[in-house]
Amino acid sequence: MPELPEVETYRRYFEEVALHLPIEELTVEPGYEKRLLVPEAELRAALVGRTFVGSERRGKYLFAAIDDGRWLVLHFGMTGRLQYFGDETPPQFTRLRIDFENGYALALRDPRKFARVDLTDDLEAYRQRRKLGPDALTMTADDLRRALHGKKTMIKPALLDQRVAAGVGNWIVDEVLFQTYIHPETRVYELEDGQIEEMQRALRRILEVAIAYEAHYRTFPAGYLIRNRWVKDDERDEGAYVCPRCAGPIVYARVGGRGTFLCETCQGTSAPHKARP
């Protein structure tokens, strides 16, 4: 779940709860050291006695600024999230906690243990080392055209590549392609410039909406494909996947190894020419 909108939501939450509080201790669940990219002792030494003074986000990475100019780096993997808590019992699946001197603590909850924790002195160098492309929220159509140029793969895996558009995840790609009437298996070179511009506009609009809704997908505006995703059968509007535009069936397919929702009617079959209303 933690794609760009979730991470941006976490970042804002982090700024609300965690700034300017002296850090007392760092605790890592036994076994979870595997998820640390620096030795636990080094991480502890970097944090204890210091405070957080700000934050930045690039793609799905959250960078927490430490008051000496260094950065705590968090990537939430598939299931990570932050929770500030004050009682003795930490939230379920707390793998790592940062205790503050005020008695409260920040938990990294990560049921499936795919998150990663790191430390860096230099944000820009870190971004380059991780090969992060332009942030999906702020990138321009030109950025996107450049990033896609020369690619032979399908558009869905291309957009999922963090070097192309940092922050795009599985549901966002499906939503972008749905809203721009593009089949996810379309080859990148089959796309016209105009379609790339449409994708960039849709991408930005979708991300802005998702952030405004704090990534609570079920309450998204009507017409969003996402509203039918991750919804149990008995809670779904019509009891079946139905396209909000043409009322045809929404199909579930596997594209580039990822679960993919699409409307075959609106998004054509794979060809560059699609039925447009």
Next chain:
DNA sequence: TAAAATGTTCTCTT
């Protein structure tokens, strides 16, 4: 119960 799951990274082809 077995299968699938949001993301990244490694390895093996082409």
Next chain:
DNA sequence: AAAGAGAACATTTT
């Protein structure tokens, strides 16, 4: 060499 495809990663949920 570089790009793409697919598996692997750890665990929980359906």
